[in-house]
Amino acid sequence: EAQVTQNPRYLITVTGKKLTVTCSQNMNHEYMSWYRQDPGLGLRQIYYSMNVEVTDKGDVPEGYKVSRKEKRNFPLILESPSPNQTSLYFCASSLSLPDTQYFGPGTRLTVL
Amino acid sequence: GESVGLHLPTLSVQEGDNSIINCAYSNSASDYFIWYKQESGKGPQFIIDIRSNMDKRQGQRVTVLLNKTVKHLSLQIAATQPGDSAVYFCAEYNFNKFYFGSGTKLNVKP
Numbered sequence: 001e002a003q004v005t006q007n008p009r010y011l012i013t014v015t016g017k018k019l020t021v022t023c024s025q026n027m028n029h030e031y032m033s034w035y036r037q038d039p040g041l042g043l044r045q046i047y048y049s050m051n052v053e054v055t056d057k058g059d060v061p062e063g064y065k066v067s068r069k070e071k072r073n074f075p076l077i078l079e080s081p082s083p084n085q086t087s088l089y090f091c092a093s094s095l096s097l098p099d100t101q102y103f104g105p106g107t108r109l110t111v112l
Numbered sequence: 113g114e115s116v117g118l119h120l121p122t123l124s125v126q127e128g129d130n131s132i133i134n135c136a137y138s139n140s141a142s143d144y145f146i147w148y149k150q151e152s153g154k155g156p157q158f159i160i161d162i163r164s165n166m167d168k169r170q171g172q173r174v175t176v177l178l179n180k181t182v183k184h185l186s187l188q189i190a191a192t193q194p195g196d197s198a199v200y201f202c203a204e205y206n207f208n209k210f211y212f213g214s215g216t217k218l219n220v221k222p
Binding site for chain 2: 004033035040041042043044045048050056058059090092097098100101102103104105106
């Protein structure tokens with residue numbers, strides 16, 4: 001089944017404790033992206049990747065890192081999480097640009 | 113940054129009626145637009161898209177209209193069903209990035 005998977009789905013952590021949210025797609029898509037969703041603000045793009053080893057900032061990259069060492073994986077790294085990063089995070093992928101994005105199920109992160 | 117907005121945050125319609133959800137975008141250089149549906153607890157799901165060289169595109173029970181003159185996008189859902197109840201987002205694409213609106217919640221009354 002073609003899909004985008006994210007892990008974990010739910011995470012509660014404390015300020016400053018490094019964490020990684022994994023994202024994987026099995027559709028051989030070139031473009032991958034991370035978004036955060038907050039009430040009243042819709043989805044905002046954090047980082048995106050055009051292909052392996054090619055990443056770039058979205059609208060809200062501060063406090064986040066990403067890497068794209070393999071085509072299928074695009075992890076989101078929070079080196080020192082803060083409470084303002086409490087949000088719902090979505091990973092998405094598309095075959096190329098511009099094209100339909102397929103979204104993962106989301107990761108709900110709470111930073112205390 | 114980009115500004116993709118919606119005229120109404122909540123829309124209530126009667127089952128069987130047609131629904132129209134509107135979206136305004138700010139960048140006239142955007143060349144690709146998408147509508148997504150998001151059900152509670154799930155990720156956004158693609159509904160329909162349209163490229164800037166088109167004015168209208170139809171899918172199954174859905175139609176997207178693009179008015180580039182006033183930078184306006186709309187989603188029409190025919191014969192709205194209870195399963196259409198969700199939050200709907202428009203998104204625009206520009207220079208490798210996607211910009212989403214804040215969403216409209218569609219309530220379908222039986």
